[in-house]
Amino acid sequence: MLLKIPLRRNQAPADPAISLLNPVLMNAQLNTQNLTLNSPILDESKIRNSAMTVIETEARAISALQKRVNGSFLHACQLMFQCHGRVVVIGIGKSGHIARKIAATLASTGTPAFFVHPAEASHGDLGMITQKDVVLSLSNSGETDELLTILPLIKRQNVPLIAMTGNEFSSLAKLADVHLDVSVSEEACPLGLAPTASTTAALVMGDALAIALLEARGFTSEDFARSHPAGTLGRRLLVRISDIMHxxxxxxxxxxxxxxxxxxxxxTRTGLGMTAVTDDQGHLLGVFTDGDLRRAVDDNDIDLRDTRVGKVMTSNPKTITADKLAAEAAQVMEAFKIHALLVVDDENHVVGALNIHDLLRARVV
Incomplete structure (x- = not known):
């Protein structure tokens, strides 16, 4: 025998607490609250004042770092400069986010570096750190459990440890070979809870380390481009005329x-809108372009069938060598309002040609 239990359709749950779990109802309630006209967030002057207070607070935190570029900072730079392995940057929470960015900045400016999560380090990733490395550890309190757990193992490997904290008396600071003080007098958060000024200070100190090392290594714009081959800057600094010329x-x-x-x-055969004009030895004498053709057509004294191209060409045209950057060709074209260039060697022989479309395809412009 089957027992049938009638169901009442469209019946609201008896427990009002359960109805709050309905995403539609929850969003409706939240939207209603956000539209309260008396909410202070809608006050333009208060928004502006709040933003200005944050900026001023964090600016003071950055300014205070200037006095901390001292012997400890120089020692940290020395350890990282002389490192034969990689700079391993570790941190957790908000400090972890800053640590990731510092590692990325170091790596892209000539100092090999990578980020290791301290919790993952306790479960095997500690093997990524070798005796040739230098560890840069971030913690505002200097008492982060996940960091303190792995520090004895790092010290046992005799790996140099640089600590960046807001408390010079913390456990992390005392265990470090070098301590960088990134303490702040106050956070920009009005509650004094959310890491704001402190993370900014740590980020700026990390940038200071990276750029100091960049200059110490003689790191150039071309070196930077090799780390960013897919970016616009990389293409402008790496692509040469020889790479794209015909x-x-x-x-x-x-x-x-x-x-x-x-x-x-x-x-017409090459479709570049111009042709080089040479002498009997192949030396470049001039160029004949679409513009020269239009001027020849407008000149009644010129017979298009009998006139030699040498009489209507543009003499001493703008040229470029194959070893130059493609970006330099773009600058020449823009400066002289031309759309094509001939590429010559040291003896003024034509070895290539390119036009603005070649630069566009290479995404140099």
Whole structure:
């Protein structure tokens, strides 16, 4: 025998607490609260004052760091500069986020570095740290349990330890070979709870370390580009004329004694909107462009069938060498309002050609 229990449709739950778990009802209640016209968050002057207070508080925290570029800072730079392995940056919570950024900045500016999560280090990742490395540990309190757990093991390996804390008397600071003081007098958070000024101070100190090391290593813009090959800056600093120019049979070239008709055929064949004009030894004499053609058509004294291209070409054209950066070609084109360039060698022989479309395809401009 089956027992049928009738169900009442559209019946609201008896317990009002259960209804609060309905996402639709919860969002409706939240939206209603946010639309309260008397909410101070809608006061423009209070918003502005709040933002200015945060900025001023964090600016003071950064300014206080200037006096802390001392012997400890120099010692930390020395340890990191002489490191034959990598700088291992560790931290947890908000300090962990800052530690990740510092590791990324160091790595992209010539100091090999990576981030290790201290909790994961306790479960195997500690093996990533070798005796050739230097450890940079971040903790505002200097008493973070996850860090203190792994520090004895790091010290046992005789790995240099740099601590960045807001408490020079903390356990982390005392265990470190070098302590960098990033303490702040107050947080920007009005509750004094959320890490704000303290994380900013730690971030700036990390940037100071990275840039000091960058300059000590003689790190150049080309070195930076090698770490950022996919970015716009990397392309502008790495792509050279030889990488994108047309070469061999793709170069439009005619002799100075050739006819305008021959020049037009050559321009059409390569599609670059111009052709190089050379002498009998292959030295560049000039260039014939679409603009030169228009001017020749408008000149009644010029017979397009009989005139030699050498008489209507533009002499001494702008050129560039194959070893130059593609970005330099873009600068030349922009400065002289031209759309194509011939590439020459030291003896003024034409070895390549390119136009603005080649630069666009290479994403240099």
């Amino acid at each position: 070469s061999g049979k793709q170069i439009p070239v005619v002799d100075q004694h050739d006819s305008l008709t021959a020049a037009l055929v050559e321009m």
